[in-house]
Amino acid sequence: MYFGSDNQTGASEQVLKALVEANTGICASYGDDQWTAAAVKAVQATFECDCEVFFVASGTAANCLALSSMVQPWEVIVCHSQAHILVDESTAPEFFTGGARLLSIADGESRITPEHFSALLATQSQHVPHNPLLGVLSLTQANEAGQVYSPEEVATLASLAHQRGMRVHMDGARFANALASLGCSAAELTWKAGVDVLCLGASKNGCLSAEMVIFFDKSLAQGFVHRRKRTGHLLSKGRLFGAQVVAWLKDLHWLTLAAQANKHAQVLASALQNTPGVRLAWNVEANEIFALLPSQLAEELEAAGAVFYDWGLSALPAGQRCGANQRFVRLVTSFATTDEDVQRFCDLLTRG
Secondary structure, eight states, X not given: OBOSOGGGOOOOHHHHHHHHHHTSSOOOSTTOSHHHHHHHHHHHHHHTSOOEEEEESOHHXXXXXHHHTTOOTTEEEEEETTOHHHHSSTTHHHXXXXXXXXXXXXXXXXXXXXXHHHHXXXXXXXXXXTSOEEEEEEEESSOTTSOOOOHHHHHXXXXXXXXXXXXXXXXXXXXXXXXXXXXXXXXXXTGGGTOSEEEEEOTTTTOSSOEEEEESSGGGGTTHHHHHHHTTOOOSOTHHHHHHHHHHHGGGHHHHHHHHHHHHHHHHHHHHHTSTTOEESSOOOSSEEEEEEEHHHXXXXXXXXXXXXXXXXXXXXXXXXXXXXXXXXXXXXOTTOOHHHHHHHHHHHHHO
């Protein structure tokens, strides 16, 4: 019963088959191959626009290289207080951007709201050259609390950012899960709502290692080929990216995988909600579940083979506390989560 992370899965059969096929023969290197070209076209078709597309191997590289193209070192990146770029990337954004500051908002809340952002904008002085300038608003989709921003929410926040001359970055490590949850189009959730750059992750959802930096504002992509190269993220065997992405997007495979993960998360969430002593921190909107469990129950589940992680108490919603006999945990489902594992976990809750 593995609910530790969707990073722990391998590739889907469709993606793995494409990798094996791409392994045959000789082709051009550094992304000048037919698979990479086909992958770029597939991304453009998926998002219904002539965007610039670049492939890298990790989400950290995608986010940080994207942000380095969007801000100057004297500018500020506004993000949620639990944003991955702030708490989980070991100051890599500051390193890649040459020192741009990360400024967090919405502490204790599940998402950034227009009210949070407007309050920040109202207090930020732009006394040149003494104050850092507001450069980027970064949103995570689905976010670190497992919540999903609707196209309307993204559009409102993006409009506020653009009115102040800021650019909008989206960390889409679980973008597929958000899209499957919302049922809208990829275009409606990104550039049509005002997103300038999307980091689209496939590694958590059926690929081995495939992340994309997608520039809807193509002017921001100027020089990105050099940024990627000089930071060591241009792979010689670019077909490894291209083959995966083509197979991932084909016939909406990526959304099928994400929907399967979301479905299992809903089943687990329902079972947890109906278990005495258990409290969900937030409604489950994608494939992550955050819950306060009685410590004894958590230990019994682990002893029976369930894998999940304790989560930082700083992420708890405002007003919620973790008691002495409780544990705050995160469970994550993936495309590889089985009905049998979910049912076994639910049965354990019932018996408990």
